[in-house]
Amino acid sequence: MGGLRTLPWYVAGSQVLGVACVVITGVWMGHYRGGYAWDGSAQEFNVHPLCMVLGLVFLYGDAVLVYRVFRNETKRSMKILHALLHMMALIISIVGLVAVFDFHSSAKISHMYSLHSWCGMLTFVLFFIQWLLGLGFFLFPWVSAQLRSWYLPLHVFFGLLLLTMSVGSCLLGITEKLLFSIMETYSRFTGEGVLANTLGLLLVCFGVMVGYVVTREDFRRPPNPEEAALSVHFKTLSEGEIPSSP
Amino acid sequence: MGGLRTLPWYVAGSQVLGVACVVITGVWMGHYRGGYAWDGSAQEFNVHPLCMVLGLVFLYGDAVLVYRVFRNETKRSMKILHALLHMMALIISIVGLVAVFDFHSSAKISHMYSLHSWCGMLTFVLFFIQWLLGLGFFLFPWVSAQLRSWYLPLHVFFGLLLLTMSVGSCLLGITEKLLFSIMETYSRFTGEGVLANTLGLLLVCFGVMVGYVVTREDFRRPPNPEEAALSVHFKTLSEGEIPSSP
Numbered sequence: 001m002g003g004l005r006t007l008p009w010y011v012a013g014s015q016v017l018g019v020a021c022v023v024i025t026g027v028w029m030g031h032y033r034g035g036y037a038w039d040g041s042a043q044e045f046n047v048h049p050l051c052m053v054l055g056l057v058f059l060y061g062d063a064v065l066v067y068r069v070f071r072n073e074t075k076r077s078m079k080i081l082h083a084l085l086h087m088m089a090l091i092i093s094i095v096g097l098v099a100v101f102d103f104h105s106s107a108k109i110s111h112m113y114s115l116h117s118w119c120g121m122l123t124f125v126l127f128f129i130q131w132l133l134g135l136g137f138f139l140f141p142w143v144s145a146q147l148r149s150w151y152l153p154l155h156v157f158f159g160l161l162l163l164t165m166s167v168g169s170c171l172l173g174i175t176e177k178l179l180f181s182i183m184e185t186y187s188r189f190t191g192e193g194v195l196a197n198t199l200g201l202l203l204v205c206f207g208v209m210v211g212y213v214v215t216r217e218d219f220r221r222p223p224n225p226e227e228a229a230l231s232v233h234f235k236t237l238s239e240g241e242i243p244s245s246p
Numbered sequence: 247m248g249g250l251r252t253l254p255w256y257v258a259g260s261q262v263l264g265v266a267c268v269v270i271t272g273v274w275m276g277h278y279r280g281g282y283a284w285d286g287s288a289q290e291f292n293v294h295p296l297c298m299v300l301g302l303v304f305l306y307g308d309a310v311l312v313y314r315v316f317r318n319e320t321k322r323s324m325k326i327l328h329a330l331l332h333m334m335a336l337i338i339s340i341v342g343l344v345a346v347f348d349f350h351s352s353a354k355i356s357h358m359y360s361l362h363s364w365c366g367m368l369t370f371v372l373f374f375i376q377w378l379l380g381l382g383f384f385l386f387p388w389v390s391a392q393l394r395s396w397y398l399p400l401h402v403f404f405g406l407l408l409l410t411m412s413v414g415s416c417l418l419g420i421t422e423k424l425l426f427s428i429m430e431t432y433s434r435f436t437g438e439g440v441l442a443n444t445l446g447l448l449l450v451c452f453g454v455m456v457g458y459v460v461t462r463e464d465f466r467r468p469p470n471p472e473e474a475a476l477s478v479h480f481k482t483l484s485e486g487e488i489p490s491s492p
Contacts, residue, residue, distance in 0.1 A: 110433040115421050115446045122447075157461065161454060168414045168450075175361050175418050179425040187356040200361045201368075204414075208407060215403065 003218045010219075011069055014209040017202055018058040024199045025053045032192045033181070040106030044099050049173060051096025056123070056166040057203060059089040061210040064159055068213050071221055079139050086131050093124060116172035123165040130158050160211055167207040171200045249464045256465075257315055260455040263448055264304040270445045271299045278438045279427070286352030290345050295419060297342025302369070302412040303449060305335040307456040310405055314459050317467055325385050332377050339370060362418035369411040376404050406457055413453040417446045 029046035030036065036050075037043035063085035067078055104111050112121065136142045137151050174196050178186055186193045213219055275282065275292035282296075283289035309331035313324055350357050358367065382388045383397050420442050424432055432439045459465055 110435070113433045113435055113439065115417060115424070115443045118443050118447060119417065119450070153463065157458060161457070164410055165450070168417060171361060171365065171414060172417055172421050175421050176425065178361070179422065179429075183425075187359045189356070189359055193359065197361045197364050201364060204365070204411070211407070212403060217399065 003216070007068065007213070007219050010209060010213050011065060014061065014065065014206060014213065017206040017209060018061060021199060021202050021206055022050070022054050022058055024195065024202065025050050028192070028195055028199065032195070038099075040102055042103070042107075044106075045103040047099035048096045048103070049170075049177070051092050051099065052120070052166075052173070053170060053203070055089040055092030055096060056127070057163075057170060057206065059085055059092065060127075060163055060166060061206060063089060064163060064210055064214055067221055068219050083131075083135060083139055086127075086134070090128065090131060093127075097124065114172075114176060116169060116176050119165060119172060120169040123162055123169050126158065126165075127162050130155065130162065160214065163207055163210060167203050170203050174200050249462070253314065253459070253465050256455060256459050257311060260307065260311065260452060260459065263452040263455060264307060267445060267448050267452055268296070268300050268304055270441065270448065271296050274438070274441055274445065278441070284345075284348075286348055288349070288353075290352075291349040293345035294342045294349070295416075295423070297338050297345065298366070298412075298419070299416060299449070301335040301338030301342060302373070303409075303416060303452065305331055305338065306373075306409055306412060307452060309335060310409060310456055310460055313467055314465050329377075329381060329385055332373075332380070336374065336377060339373075343370065360418075360422060362415060362422050365411060365418060366415040369408055369415050372404065372411075373408050376401065376408065406460065409453055409456060413449050416449050420446050 029050055033046050034043055036046050038047070063082050066082045066085065070078060070081070101111060103109075112118070133151065134155060137148050137155070143151075178193055178196050182190065182192055275296055279292050280289055282292050284293070309328050312328045312331065316324060316327070347357060349355075358364070379397065380401060383394050383401070389397075424439055424442050428436065428438055
């Protein structure tokens with residue numbers, strides 16, 4: 001368990017990366033793409049990247065980290081914080097989606113034709129379903145303990161998968177936006193292109209950092225004593241006799 | 247361990263998805279983009295997507311699956327097969343990289359300016375390093391058992407991360423290629439756009455299937471009896487007395 005002392009550094013690193021991603025997206029849209037508005041113009045589009053990076057990447061990632069950061073709180077308060085952060089992520093990403101649909105409608109651009117939109121929408125829909133299932137399975141006692149323990153590994157797997165798909169969709173969006181806006185100058189390593197590429201790499205780093213923290217074995221929450229005894233008991237039952245030490 | 251009976255279905259599903267990805271890439275480049283050549287032309291570029299999907303996604307994914315598919319072979323033959331499949335992936339992806347660099351040079355296009363190229367090259371370089379480290383740590387006895395057991399979880403984490411980055415880089419490449427080739431018609435849901443978007447989703451599905459199979463707890467290889475006894479022994483040592491059953 002010696003590695004546990006390094007956990008705060010990884011968490012701090014993830015927060016620096018996450019804030020950097022949000023700030024760089026804000027600067028890209030604010031400085032290079034003409035700022036923000038809510039009038040169907042290209043400035044309304046600019047709300048979209050900012051909301052998606054803030055909601056579906058940064059807040060989503062932090063919701064995932066909750067179980068590793070607050071290690072000694074009760075499981076229930078962790079679940080509530082996890083659900084609340086995800087709810088904020090959900091609301092902010094809905095604002096981001098409305099912005100882009102609004103902009104497309106005003107500019108008479110087809111909806112949902114690009115790979116970015118397919119991946120992004122799939123991610124959003126699965127995230128919404130996963131959030132509802134999470135509420136019903138873990139926060140409110142609507143299902144049996146057996147069903148809960150069947151769903152838990154799936155919830156964890158899809159949780160990380162959706163963070164990955166979120167980051168991937170952002171990268172697709174960055175590439176689309178750059179090719180629509182600066183196709184002529186992108187290959188000359190202009191400031192905007194390099195900034196947006198750097199944003200892409202930082203988003204990957206944020207995802208990797210969160211993924212590493214939550215999958216690393218010795219960063220796991222210690223089970224409470226009751227759970228630990230139960231798990232050892234089941235282990236004994238399922239493995240038969242414990243061989244005596246040599 | 248009841249879930250183990252479903253493993254062959256997941257593996258079969260992954261293979262269907264993997265073959266479909268390679269075939270669709272081949273059809274996209276062969277039918278819609280004018281076929282293949284090795285003369286610095288756009289037809290030479292077409293070799294690039296095919297090699298990357300075949301090498302860095304399909305063969306890479308299959309190399310990862312080896313440990314779940316051949317469950318009763320010796321660990322050493324598994325390691326050799328794992329390393330060989332990765333070597334094939336490496337060689338084929340080098341051909342794919344040469345194709346795109348050659349094309350860019352002939353067409354006087356800058357190298358390495360896009361987010362796709364940054365992510366793709368990062369993935370390739372990390373994959374090459376990981377392959378060399380894998381050889382040195384696990385296949386040849388060049389390091390201590392202690393170092394090996396320190397590196398193993400990192401090797402596993404980076405292995406899945408690089409598969410994810412590979413798939414992500416392919417999706418960025420698909421978006422770039424579509425916007426360079428059919429920007430005018432992409433939003434009208436033309437055949438080529440829909441085919442390429444579908445390829446993107448199938449690549450994601452392949453990655454998800456491989457990721458699910460290798461992370462699912464009850465799909466793990468059973469440890470050999472010697473290892474199992476040792477692990478239980480260590481468990482006993484580190485957890486103190488096993489509580490007696492009620």
